[in-house]
Amino acid sequence: MAGIRPFSSAYLQSLARRLFIAAGTPPHIADTVAEILVNANLAGHDSHGVLRVPAYLSGIEKGAIVPSAEPEVVQETDTTFICDGKNGFGHYIARRAMQRAIEKAEEANLCGVSLRRTGHIGRLGEYAEQAARAGCISLIATGGGGRGGGCTVPFGGAKGALGTNPIAVGVPTGDGAPFIIDYATSMIAEGKIQVARSQNADLPAGCIVDKHGNPSVKWADFYDGGFLLPFGGHKGYALSLLMCLLGGLSGHFNVERGAMGGTFMLVINVSAFTPLDDYQRAVRAFLNGIKSTPPAPGFNEVLVPGDFEHRFRVHRRAHGIALPDAIYRQIAEWAKKLKVALEEDEG
Numbered sequence: 166m167a168g169i170r171p172f173s174s175a176y177l178q179s180l181a182r183r184l185f186i187a188a189g190t191p192p193h194i195a196d197t198v199a200e201i202l203v204n205a206n207l208a209g210h211d212s213h214g215v216l217r218v219p220a221y222l223s224g225i226e227k228g229a230i231v232p233s234a235e236p237e238v239v240q241e242t243d244t245t246f247i248c249d250g251k252n253g254f255g256h257y258i259a260r261r262a263m264q265r266a267i268e269k270a271e272e273a274n275l276c277g278v279s280l281r282r283t284g285h286i287g288r289l290g291e292y293a294e295q296a297a298r299a300g301c302i303s304l305i306a307t308g309g310g311g312r313g314g315g316c317t318v319p320f321g322g323a324k325g326a327l328g329t330n331p332i333a334v335g336v337p338t339g340d341g342a343p344f345i346i347d348y349a350t351s352m353i354a355e356g357k358i359q360v361a362r363s364q365n366a367d368l369p370a371g372c373i374v375d376k377h378g379n380p381s382v383k384w385a386d387f388y389d390g391g392f393l394l395p396f397g398g399h400k401g402y403a404l405s406l407l408m409c410l411l412g413g414l415s416g417h418f419n420v421e422r423g424a425m426g427g428t429f430m431l432v433i434n435v436s437a438f439t440p441l442d443d444y445q446r447a448v449r450a451f452l453n454g455i456k457s458t459p460p461a462p463g464f465n466e467v468l469v470p471g472d473f474e475h476r477f478r479v480h481r482r483a484h485g486i487a488l489p490d491a492i493y494r495q496i497a498e499w500a501k502k503l504k505v506a507l508e509e510d511e512g
Contacts, residue, residue, distance in 0.1 A: 173486075181202055213288040218496055230254060244273045247279045250282045303432050303433070304332070304430070307429075308408025308410070310330070310424065315327040318374070339449060342475035368383070415428070
């Protein structure tokens with residue numbers, strides 16, 4: 166396995182921020198994007214962390230990301246709105262949209278949001294946690310697919326027609342470990358393959374097929390025309406399609422191509438149904454009761470969604486974020502290109 170070094174979260178966040186600013190990103194947007202990327206690393210999801218910095222900088226350079234774009238609400242009711250991201254940084258747009266959705270849900274008890282023209286918005290769990298901290302339940306769906314293109318095969322198909330199409334759900338618990346579901350409807354997220362490539366490690370069996378449709382564990386086979394598989398066979402495939410249908414509420418679809426996709430957020434104010442403090446105590450008691458189940462052979466304990474991220478945050482804040490040398494070298498190359506100091510003595 167390739168070399169890995171630990172870095173403090175403060176160092177990585179500062180470096181990412183300075184790189185984005187050097188590439189033309191306004192400081193307030195660079196702050197948000199760098200923070201959310203490092204938050205993903207702290208939560209143990211390196212596939213959505215600073216590993217993505219080189220790709221985003223390349224996107225800015227090629228004109229695919231408009232770094233200074235500010236989101237605009239283009240349609241709104243008391244309980245809904247559509248947000249046009251103007252091809253800007255998805256992390257910044259999604260956080261702004263979620264905050265507005267929370268505020269509307271506090272007034273009208275729920276809010277549905279559709280996002281259009283955003284870049285990659287990163288780890289969906291970030292925004293589910295944002296809603297949970299505000300005492301809200303959230304559902305977030307990002308989907309895309311259509312005839313003739315996609316990195317994930319439909320169940321029974323030989324060619325890709327869908328994205329990784331993740332779903333996230335957040336429920337407040339009143340403490341630092343909210344209930345968070347966050348996963349791709351493909352067997353693994355494409356970012357997990359990037360992590361494997363950076364470490365020159367094999368993938369778990371059953372995640373991808375090569376360009377000929379043969380099962381593989383080699384990340385190189387995916388990038389040589391291979392495809393991801395949907396998780397859970399036909400069940401994950403059906404959920405992936407639903408992510409596209411919810412995303413299509415943005416109006417981003419092409420009937421001639423049979424293509425549809427986008428991002429959708431639903432925010433529910435818990436207090437509209439029951440007192441928040443009582444509900445949070447009940448949720449925590451319920452989850453703790455589930456966790457008290459005796460573990461099966463081969464397991465040390467029973468966990469619930471949100472435990473993984475909480476434990477990683479505690480550990481990585483104390484011990485640093487492990488970054489593969491291959492990723493740090495890519496970031497260093499961009500630092501040299503953009504004339505940004507690495508300040509390695511802070512690592």
